[in-house]
Amino acid sequence: MIPRDIVDEFVKRIRETAGANVESVILFGSAVAGDFHPGLSNVNLLCILRDASFPALQRLAPVAKWWDKQKQPPPLCITGQELERSTDVFAIELLDIKQHHEVLFGDDLVKNLSIPMNLHRVQVEYELREKLILLRQHILMADGNDSRLWDLALRSVSSFSTLFRHAVIALGDAPKSARRDAIQALSQRLGFDASAMLQVMDVREKKLDRKQLDVRELCSRYLAAVERVTSAVDVALEGSAPGRA
Numbered sequence: 001m002i003p004r005d006i007v008d009e010f011v012k013r014i015r016e017t018a019g020a021n022v023e024s025v026i027l028f029g030s031a032v033a034g035d036f037h038p039g040l041s042n043v044n045l046l047c048i049l050r051d052a053s054f055p056a057l058q059r060l061a062p063v064a065k066w067w068d069k070q071k072q073p074p075p076l077c078i079t080g081q082e083l084e085r086s087t088d089v090f091a092i093e094l095l096d097i098k099q100h101h102e103v104l105f106g107d108d109l110v111k112n113l114s115i116p117m118n119l120h121r122v123q124v125e126y127e128l129r130e131k132l133i134l135l136r137q138h139i140l141m142a143d144g145n146d147s148r149l150w151d152l153a154l155r156s157v158s159s160f161s162t163l164f165r166h167a168v169i170a171l172g173d174a175p176k177s178a179r180r181d182a183i184q185a186l187s188q189r190l191g192f193d194a195s196a197m198l199q200v201m202d203v204r205e206k207k208l209d210r211k212q213l214d215v216r217e218l219c220s221r222y223l224a225a226v227e228r229v230t231s232a233v234d235v236a237l238e239g240s241a242p243g244r245a
Contacts, residue, residue: 001038002031003104006046009105014047015111021056023080024048024106025221026097033100037205045075046097048109054077058103080109087113090122090167092127099175121170121237128163128230131156137225139219140243148201151214157200160226164197171236192228196221 011025030036049056057077064074078086088093093116101108126186129218135156142148165182169175173189176182180198187194202208211235 003043003070005071006067007043007104008047010045010063010067010075013066013133014060015105015190017055017063018049021050022047023050024109025075025104026108026110027104028097028100028163032102032211033096035178035180040205041069043072043205044103045072046101047075047077048080048112049077050079052077052082072164083109084113085184087115088119090121091115091117091123092162095120095166095169096162097192117169120166121233124163124166124170125230125233125237126166128233131159132226132230133161135223139223141173144216146215149219150210153200153215153219154204158198159202159203161197164229167233170233186229188226190228190232191219192225194225 006026014022014025019124024047026046026048027044028046030041031043035041060077068077083094093111094113098110098113101110117180135152138152138156140150140151161179161183164186165176165179168182168186171186171189173185177237178184180201183194186192199208199213199218200222203210
């Protein structure tokens with residue numbers, strides 16, 4: 001289901017253009033985690049370069065422009081040294097990539113990354129709290145408008161489902177590859193209603209007609225779920241101990 005033709009073409013083009021400057025090209029995200037939905041999910045690429053200076057990036061611009069025409073997000077460009085030194089500030093993102101990735105070219109520079117799990121928990125709580133506050137702000141601004149509430153729920157569910165998956169890890173449970181499995185496991189552990197988030201995901205994936213749902217009631221349950229998980233991670237963080245994975 002992943003568009004392998006354009007992925008292979010990207011690798012071919014960047015190798016021809018960058019030459020020895022490209023150390024590794026890595027596929028990550030839903031395309032590897034098993035929840036890729038054609039037409040909805042992005043194809044995420046990490047390009048590890050020896051030189052990521054302005055001139056080096058300018059040489060790669062035609063490849064990036066071609067990739068953009070495939071309606072895919074720009075590849076992430078980073079040097080190997082930057083990658084190793086980013087585990088403390090991008091613990092969530094790099095843990096995801098470490099657990100679910102595919103090397104398309106070059107060496108696997110991700111598999112041996114050491115992720116500080118104490119900082120992972122801090123980042124999970126920070127992002128949950130930040131996005132909870134933003135969610136409340138947007139609910140206020142929606143002013144009961146059903147269309148705006150739907151837009152809010154559909155735009156935010158991907159981020160919250162990812163954070164819920166990482167909340168499972170932060171709480172010390174076994175990680176779940178699929179977002180739905182993580183949401184349900186978290187719901188059982190914390191005793192909150194996960195139906196709103198699952199329903200929003202169903203609507204987003206065109207498995208459920210939004211007309212069957214009352215969006216205001218749904219957003220009430222959605223907000224309550226985010227509040228419950230944020231509070232639980234906060235409490236767990238108080239007794240967390242440093243560790244690395």
